[in-house]
Amino acid sequence: MFTLFAATEDWVLDRRLALAAYGGADPDELESIRQSYLADRGLDRPLTEQYVDWIGNMISLEWGNSFQSGEAVFPLVREATLETALYVVPAIVLATTLGLAVGAYAAMNVRSTRGNGATGIVYLLFAVPNFWIGFLILSASATAAAAFRWGSEFNYITVTELPFLYGRVLPVVLVTTTLLAAIVSYARAYARQYYTADLTKLVRAKGGGRLDVARHVLRNAAIPLLSLVFAETLALLAISVIIIEAVFGIGGIGSLFYNAVWTRDLPVMMGVTVVIVAFGVVGNVVQDLAYSLLDPRVDTGSR
Known part of the structure; x- marks a missing residue:
């Protein structure tokens, strides 16, 4: 940078x-x-x-002051990061949960109408840009809110009138749809691979139900899925949050970086870059720890 x-x-x-x-x-x-x-x-x-x-300033957390506003960069970046985390973290949890469930269902019902329907929805979400989905969500929510407003005169709904809806709920929905398509696609592909494996057939032979089979399949597919989910999340933080926060007017790390680029505010740009890099480093450590929990054969203590 x-x-x-x-x-x-x-x-x-x-x-x-x-x-x-x-x-x-x-x-x-x-x-x-x-x-x-x-x-x-x-x-x-x-x-x-x-x-x-x-x-030297990065190590000591003395990131200087913004060229544009004169504010200290570290508190500025910290507050923006927390603002972004308020909608990104719930969306990651929701997208991962739904993605694994839908992916496993689609893998176990490959030739059924429902399984093909789930796959079709996934590819549709892949094809539609997230800024367009955000525009549709924003327009639909404003129309619905206006429809339930008392009185005969129509008035537009502004972001400041419903801050929780526009600043939290709708961004969570948009980020969830953005991540959901990738997670379902990956989960379906890896689940299909393990669904026909000998170990899965052994679970069925022992009387395991569909839920037992799905749990067994997802546990075996979890390690490659974990890396892919982490990569998608990192790409989301690096690119998509800028679009999402521009659509919904959120003062998070994406809008902070966007404004810093246009004003060539180097301290802020470097501060945001450090946060994204730190997320990548911490994420790799968490992946190693998760590997040892998901697969006992992985020995992280000897590294």
């Missing part, structure tokens, strides 16, 4: 210089504006010095 920032043109500075030139500033004044801009942001120093200082 730091290298990308240094390699790209500073459109904020270019816009400021263009406005000054339009106002009649001479070359000396333009150079003075440029030097003042770089000095205020600490960008007049060598890149190596800037990077070393940033590494």
Whole structure:
């Protein structure tokens, strides 16, 4: 991120210089504006010095102040991360639960109408962009809320009138549909692989019911599914939250990063990047621990 920032043109500075030139500033004044801009942001120093200082500040959690607002970056990123987690975490739990259940059902009913119907819905969710689903959810909820409002005069519903609906419930629904398609597809594929295995046939021979078979199949498929779910979640945090928070006007980590990019607010951009990278590192540790619980043959203590 730091290298990308240094390699790209500073459109904020270019816009400021263009406005000054339009106002009649001479070359000396333009150079003075440029030097003042770089000095205020600490960008007049060598890149190596800037990077070393940033590494030290990241370790000490002294992430500096935002170029745009002047606020401390660490509390700003922390609050935005918590705001995003309030709808992402419930959605991950809901999508994983529903995805495993629907995927196992589709795998055990491959040739049935219901199984094919579940698979068709999954591919439909894959095909529809999540921002379009968000627009449909937003429009439908506003129409429904207006329909139940007392009075004969129609008024549009704003986000501030129903903050819990627009800031929590609808984003959870959108994130769930975004993750659900991938989880169902993966769960169905891996469950089909284990559904015809000899161990599964042994469970049936011992009198195990459909629930016992599904539990056995999902337990064996859990390890590859865990990695795939984690990868989808990381992609969600890196890309999809920007779209989701733009649609619903949520002040989370996605909107914070989006605004920081457009204003070239380097401290905020780097702070958000650190959070996403930290999630990836912690997620890998959690995966290793989960592997040992799901499969006793995996020995994490010897690593």
